[in-house]
Amino acid sequence: MRLTAYLRAGLLVAATGVLSAVQAAEDRLDATQIAEAEVLYQQYCALCHGDDRAGYQADHAPSLKSQSLLSTGYPRFMYTTVAYGRANTAMEGYSTEMGGPLDRAQIRLLLRWLVETEEVERVALDHDAVIAGDAQQGKMLYAQHCASCHGADGQGITAPSLGDPALLANAPDAFLKYAIVNGRDGTPMASFSDQLKDGEINSVVAFLRSQAAGWKPEPPTLVEPPAxxxxxxxxxxxxxxxxxxxxxxxxxxxxxxxxxxxxxxxxxxxxxxxxxxxxxxxxxxxxxxxxxxxxxxxxxxxxxxxxxxxxxxxxxxxxxxxxxxxxxxxxxxxxxxxxxxxxxxxxxxxxxxxxx
Ligand code: HEC
Ligand code: HEC
Incomplete structure (x- = not known):
């Protein structure tokens, strides 16, 4: 199980060129790397995600320490979020390709540090599985159970924007379902496994998926700032x-x-x-x-x-x-x-x- 998870992580990573399988499986960050990651975090992320990574310091930025996110979102989902950002939210792209301040190695270091700090066990999700459900039923359930926080149009109110094309393009069905079933520990996102049946949760996922428009990160051509x-x-x-x-x-x-x-x-x-x-x-x-x-x-x-x-x-x-x-x-x-x-x-x- 664990080995598969690592292999999967390695494959993903080889595909995106973010991490090497060997590093994902073996290394732990050394003291210098940890110190460097802490500095990066405080300088770039703490403003909104909080000094303690618990989120909600500003702009309803989510927790970066919940087991639920870290065990399922690392590395690909989180890398893409940090590198390219989420359209129309306060979460900007931080990669140099986007004109941001961080190179790949720095983003990678930050994310590894987040995961290691919380001693997270990876959960292996099938990233390719399509979760079938009744999107019409999902739409109704969404309005009833989710819209108060995530917004009637998925625009996000006190919670992340679930209609965001960058989110939907990078979040596999299984990742969305995991968040709904398990909630996000230490945050207002509760587990819905008691309130909704499995089939109903599948329908909500199918509805969210039906809102996804195509998106791939296309780094812009950078312009010079004013002198x-x-x-x-x-x-x-x-x-x-x-x-x-x-x-x-x-x-x-x-x-x-x-x-x-x-x-x-x-x-x-x-x-x-x-x-x-x-x-x-x-x-x-x-x-x-x-x-x-x-x-x-x-x-x-x-x-x-x-x-x-x-x-x-x-x-x-x-x-x-x-x-x-x-x-x-x-x-x-x-x-x-x-x-x-x-x-x-x-x-x-x-x-x-x-x-x-
Ligand atoms: C009480 C407010 C509230 C309700 C109701 C709620 N959520 Fe959430 N949801 C949140 C918050 C806040 C987060 C971010 C939690 C964190 O990680 O800090 C979140 C996170 C999520 C995520 C992960 C998004 C990401 O960016 O990783 C998904 C998926 C999600 N919610 C789906 C749903 C669905 C579907 C429903 C309805 C069945 C629902 N939520 C109901 C507050 C809510
Ligand atoms: C100006 C505020 C702000 C700053 C600074 C910021 N973020 Fe965010 N971040 C957000 C918001 C808001 C969201 C949720 C966006 C949405 O609605 O989808 C978010 C989402 C995320 C997510 C997705 C979490 C999830 O539950 O899906 C990750 C990962 C993340 N940020 C990491 C970082 C890192 C790492 C840094 C520093 C390099 C950083 N952020 C800096 C506001 C910020």
């Missing part, structure tokens, strides 16, 4: 007038007005650089939250020019960057209250960075 001398928008313009909630949060509408009136200010995109590559508010400078605190102000004039930050979330990453700037003595700083997901949904302007 520091172009950071200040409308250098000759007047100072914008912002009304801040709680001394910090500026409504999106006022930022749009400042852009239209060609006011002088700086706009920071504090999401991972891959997110800026995909699309951003026109004129925004990529300033990811994971920059070291003392580099938060790199190339930013500290002369009272307004600095407005945003993220997806709507606040976790941008608050973090603005706190760092304030520590460095920057005045006139603000965070866009709505975040870019709402901004985009409001039909406000965004620029596609890289072409896909």
């Amino acid at each position: 520091p001398e172009d950071y200040v928008l409308n250098p000759e313009g007047e100072t914008p007038r912002f009304t801040l909630r709680d001394g910090r949060y500026v409504p999106a509408a006022e930022v749009v007005r400042a852009l239209e009136e060609k006011r002088r200010f700086i706009l920071l995109d504090t999401r991972p650089a891959s997110a800026w590559q995909r699309s951003h508010i026109p004129g925004a400078v990529p300033m990811p939250y994971y920059r070291e605190g003392d580099r938060a102000g790199e190339n930013l004039p500290n002369d009272g020019t307004w600095i407005v930050a945003y993220c997806a979330c709507p606040h976790a990453a941008s608050d973090f960057v603005i706190n760092n700037l304030q520590k460095l003595g920057y005045r006139n700083t603000a965070v866009i209250d709505e975040g870019i997901l709402v901004w985009t949904a409001m039909g406000l302007p965004v620029t596609a960075g890289a072409m896909r």
